[in-house]
Amino acid sequence: MLLxxxxxxxxxxxxxxxxxxxxxVKFFEKKNIKNYKVWDDKKKNLFRNKRTKNLNKxxxxxxxxILSPGISLVKExxxxxxxxxIITDIDLLYLTNKNFKSIVVTGTNGKSxxxxxxxxxxxxxxxxxxxxxxxxxxxxxxxxKKNSYIVIEASSFQLSHSKFIYPDYAFLLNITNDxxxxxxxxxxxxxSKFKIFQNQKKHHFALxxxxxxxxxxxxxxxxxxxxxxxxxxxxxxxxxxxxxxxATINDENMSFVHAFSKLLKISEKYFIxxxxxxxxxxxxxxxFLKRKNAVFIxxxxxxxxxxxxxxxxxxxxxxxxxxxxxKKNDKIILSGVKKKNHKxxxxxxxxxxx
Numbered sequence: 362m363l364l365x366x367x368x369x370x371x372x373x374x375x376x377x378x379x380x381x382x383x384x385x386v387k388f389f390e391k392k393n394i395k396n397y398k399v400w401d402d403k404k405k406n407l408f409r410n411k412r413t414k415n416l417n418k419x420x421x422x423x424x425x426x427i428l429s430p431g432i433s434l435v436k437e438x439x440x441x442x443x444x445x446x447i448i449t450d451i452d453l454l455y456l457t458n459k460n461f462k463s464i465v466v467t468g469t470n471g472k473s474x475x476x477x478x479x480x481x482x483x484x485x486x487x488x489x490x491x492x493x494x495x496x497x498x499x500x501x502x503x504x505x506k507k508n509s510y511i512v513i514e515a516s517s518f519q520l521s522h523s524k525f526i527y528p529d530y531a532f533l534l535n536i537t538n539d540x541x542x543x544x545x546x547x548x549x550x551x552x553s554k555f556k557i558f559q560n561q562k563k564h565h566f567a568l569x570x571x572x573x574x575x576x577x578x579x580x581x582x583x584x585x586x587x588x589x590x591x592x593x594x595x596x597x598x599x600x601x602x603x604x605x606x607x608a609t610i611n612d613e614n615m616s617f618v619h620a621f622s623k624l625l626k627i628s629e630k631y632f633i634x635x636x637x638x639x640x641x642x643x644x645x646x647x648x649f650l651k652r653k654n655a656v657f658i659x660x661x662x663x664x665x666x667x668x669x670x671x672x673x674x675x676x677x678x679x680x681x682x683x684x685x686x687x688k689k690n691d692k693i694i695l696s697g698v699k700k701k702n703h704k705x706x707x708x709x710x711x712x713x714x715x
């Protein structure tokens with residue numbers, strides 16, 4: 362794999378023209394990088410002057426293929442032999458800009474909330490901070506200023522093909538069955554998550570769920586291992602007067618943010634004060650209506666059974682409404698949830714219910 366700071370000497374194919382692919386094209390134009398082609402089998406009229414006329418020849422000849430996150434090699438088998446060339450928009454950020462510190466967050470559940478918590482904390486502390494990645498804003502659309510902190514939500518799709526990212530602070534929140542149809546199997550999914558630590562140096566920090574300490578040490582990674590403990594956060598949780606953060610569903614996310622705040626030497630008093638003003642994200646255990654003795658909660662971003670399980674464990678006397686198709690190997694097993702008079706309303710033809 363070639364690696365050079367002079368990108369004008371290299372050639373690229375932007376494969377997939379979703380939001381991230383379009384942001385890559387805009388980035389190239391801004392940087393005056395002309396030696397690139399684009400490909401999308403559906404968006405044939407987008408960037409027509411840059412569209413490759415011979416995909417196979419272009420795949421063979423370019424130095425880098427910048428792949429959109431949603432494209433799986435399990436389905437796009439013609440790309441497998443070019444795997445060593447594939448990088449992501451996040452790689453481009455690290456290869457072309459050195460004037461920032463980065464916090465990269467991954468995990469099956471809680472990424473977005475954790476990223477928003479970190480961003481809120483840093484903004485209140487007057488850090489120059491930007492938020493992007495899988496959470497919504499393509500990473501190359503951010504206007505980066507010198508000495509900025511960039512909070513990046515990284516999906517397994519992005520990490521699977523990333524080769525050059527090296528976060529100053531890398532978070533691995535958790536791993537449960539998800540996106541197995543995209544990755545092919547669970548081990549591939551796990552491997553993609555661990556790539557967040559691959560290029561870290563000795564002065565970088567890896568904040569890792571305690572369940573993966575052995576795996577982290579086995580890989581002989583270089584960064585400083587930090588294991589957030591929920592008990593340390595719970596010791597101060599009662600002091601945070603924020604209804605959203607009182608839910609146990611956020612304890613894991615908060616334990617990571619609490620451990621991170623210690624690394625930045627943010628005082629506990631300021632940490633508590635800052636989190637009092639945090640507003641939760643839409644569709645994530647969002648209380649949107651209270652009427653008489655009923656509370657209505659929108660948790661529709663919980664798109665796997667295991668993430669729903671955390672919400673169920675947090676409440677009593679629930680009418681649980683759900684629907685859609687189960688993901689590959691995703692099962693609902695409520696043995697870890699206490700009997701709390703839950704009633705379920707679901708589409709029996711489309712949901713596997715165990």
